Amino acid sequence: MKPLEGVVRPYAWGSRTAIASMRGKTVPSQHPEAELWFGAHPAGPAACLGADGRIETDLLTAIDADPAGMLGERAISAFGSRLPFLMKVLAAEEPLSLQAHPSADQAQEGFERENARGIALDATNRNYRDPWHKPELIVALTEFEALAGFRDPHATVELLRELQVSELDPYLGMLAGQPDSEGLRALFTTWLTLPDASIATLVPAVLNAAVEVLGGSGRARFAAELKTVLELGEMYPRDPGVLASLLLNRIDLEPGEGLYLPAGNLHAYLRGTGVEIMANSDNVLRGGLTPKHIDVPELLRVLDFTPADVGDLMPAVRTVGAERIYLTAAPEFRLSRVELDGTGLRYASSICFDMPGPQILSVLTGSIDVRPMGGQPVTIPAGQAVWIGDAEPDVVVHAASSRAVFFRALVPPRATA
Structure with missing residues (x-):
């Protein structure tokens, strides 16, 4: 079990208040803060903290050192020795680019094709930077505006x-x-x-x-x-x-509502703060509202033009005790929201997690104590997260404040490559 400090991505469309306020930093921030990453993506792996709060290593390095213990056999058999999801807090003050993501087959074929053409992975005209697809889910923390689906x-x-x-x-x-x-x-x-x-x-x-x-x-x-x-x-x-x-x-999400974007869905986030989880990929085909590279023929290959009702894009939700689970078809991730009451007057003050595989708990409001069975609790404040590897014992999470809200990301039991 490792406390995590996320990586802030300072894109121009980000907020100077939302992420800084969540992390207890100076508001407004010096630069726009668009995303706070909790994961093991090579471009920004989360920092693993020691008992003294200092950085010991990063999550990517920690997973590479012990993939079996960190990820577990089930996740490795499906996705290899890599964390298959990336969890973020996203805070948009301005619209993002119009974009879509490829299917698994399209990503594999496109990656191999561009490799064969000798296009460098960091080239500005590169469409496929890895062989993975990128379904994604966002759950609104504030009122959230988006364009999605035809x-x-x-x-x-x-x-x-x-x-x-x-x-x-x-x-x-x-x-x-x-x-x-x-x-x-x-x-x-x-x-x-x-x-x-x-x-x-x-x-x-x-x-x-x-x-x-x-x-x-x-x-x-x-x-x-x-x-x-x-x-x-x-x-x-x-x-x-x-x-x-x-x-x-044109979609308006209320706090707690989600939007699931499978392969081929053309979309653009317009404004708002949310928790986003996606397959761990960099593959984006852009369609406008950006000065970045746009490959129209490749975008047309990827897009799904089937009309979609807004309700079809919002995931079903299952509530289990204090946990609100957002159900999607993505094999790489499952996301849920948990709210605990430290006073014990309104709803549960603790919850036990025993599912195998890698998990990340990201705290957005208040603070939590995470206690492994037979171990000492670790306190995680708002703006930080905790990593729970497959080999870890079951944990009990207690509210360490009058109200604690966190999101839980894991690889679902049905995961297959």
């Missing part, structure tokens, strides 16, 4: 008609004439491959129309979608991703 094309036709933009008419006709996944593919492909001169005309026309609709009498049916396109258009006025955003579901 909206029912009939509703999108209504949205485009509401704008009443003559420049949109050819594209509106394209989707109205084929309101299905193939129509979405054709329209999305057309927009992403438009000449710069066409984008420079079409995007401002759409933004001006959005202002008119929102300023009109009554409440616009697609007010949230139009406000989002205005925000994106202001940040990326010559980006076809602004147009592509009109095709996606």
